[in-house]
Amino acid sequence: MIALAASGISKRYGGFNALSNVQLNVKQGEIRGLIGPNGAGKSTLIDALSGRDGKHSGRVELFGRDITALTPAQRRALGLSRSFQRTSIFPSLTVRRQIELAARAVGSTDTNDIMDEFGLLPFADSIAADIGYGDQRRLDLALAMTGQPKVLLLDEPAAGLSFEESKKLAQHLRAMATRRGVTVVLVEHDMDVVFSIADSITVLQVGTVLAEGEPQTVRANPAVIEAYLGSAG
Ligand SMILES: Nc1ncnc2c1ncn2[C@@H]1O[C@H](COP(=O)(O)OP(=O)(O)OP(=O)(O)O)[C@@H](O)[C@H]1O
Ligand SMILES: [Mg+2]
Incomplete structure (x- = not known):
């Protein structure tokens, strides 16, 4: 079953196409890694999926239900939750x-x-x-997990953590997804972390999907290596 489906997502900032006709289909219980160089559009896509930015074109569905017109709170009530690249706690x-x-x-x-x-x-x-x-x-x-959401959108939840802490957090996520059948879209810049826990990977590059598939296949894709992994070391 497809938990989260996005089609034809495009987003412009002035004359700049931050996202161009992006499609995304995430199966229930899947951990989808969303990677790509700085500025690729990862956070913009998470915003579109979560409803934080209503001004994009395209359609978003949660378990087959069209949620494109819904606010973030309405989506949250239906089980679509998110975290932010910068922590959203009240200090x-x-x-x-x-x-x-x-x-x-x-x-x-x-x-x-x-x-x-x-x-x-x-x-x-x-x-x-x-x-x-x-x-x-x-x-x-x-x-983000309060109320047992069905789909979690996580924008660099491990940002600023050490490699060891990131790995621990990732393993926790993996266990949670498996135990509860939670579907996760995970933006994570550490390749070792994301390739080790994701079931599949989507690579964004300047607002388009450059590659998608199983981690090993994506890792071996020459276009991905050239665009991203090569420069990331
Ligand atoms: N509010 C905005 N106004 C204008 N341009 C924006 C705005 N927000 C994002 N952008 C641009 O859109 C593009 C995508 O940004 P986005 O933050 O989605 O990238 P990202 O993949 O999340 O990058 P990072 O890895 O640095 O978090 C970038 O070129 C960015 O400069
Ligand atoms: Mg970002």
Whole structure:
């Protein structure tokens, strides 16, 4: 079953085509890695999928339902959640308070479970600004996972983490996707991390899909190597 389908997504900033006729079909339970050089349009695509930017052309479907006209909150209520490239936590609130607010917004009560799942219980009563950066990124993920969404759009959830921490976060995601059948679109710049956990990879380059497929196939694609992997080392 296709969990998330996007077709003909185009986005212009002035005269610049940030996305040109992008198609994306993500199966239920799949982890899709979304990669591409800086400025390729990854965040712009996540914005279009999540409804953060309504001004694009094309169509977005969630489990076959057309959600193109829906707001981010409406999409969230239907089970489509996201995180941001820069953390979206409120630094002055406690961890517990933020999880409670996120839970209330989606009509959920599993606040302790979600804190437990993301290893946040020891920090539950700490102010978010006071916990470590790695814990803040886990809080970010926990906020996105509150209410058990069906599809998660994650824009560099491991940004700023060490390689070891990134790998741990990725393994956590992998386990979660498997256990709950959550579908994940993961923007991640560390190739080792994304190739190790993704079921399939989509490569964007200046707003178009350059390649798509299983990680090994994409990794071996000469166009991908030339456009991206070669320069990334
Ligand atoms: N608000 C905006 N106004 C004008 N141009 C924008 C705006 N937002 C993004 N762009 C441009 O659109 C293109 C795609 O940007 P986007 O942020 O989606 O790239 P990205 O793949 O997420 O890059 P990164 O890896 O750096 O996060 C870039 O050229 C960027 O400069
Ligand atoms: Mg980005």
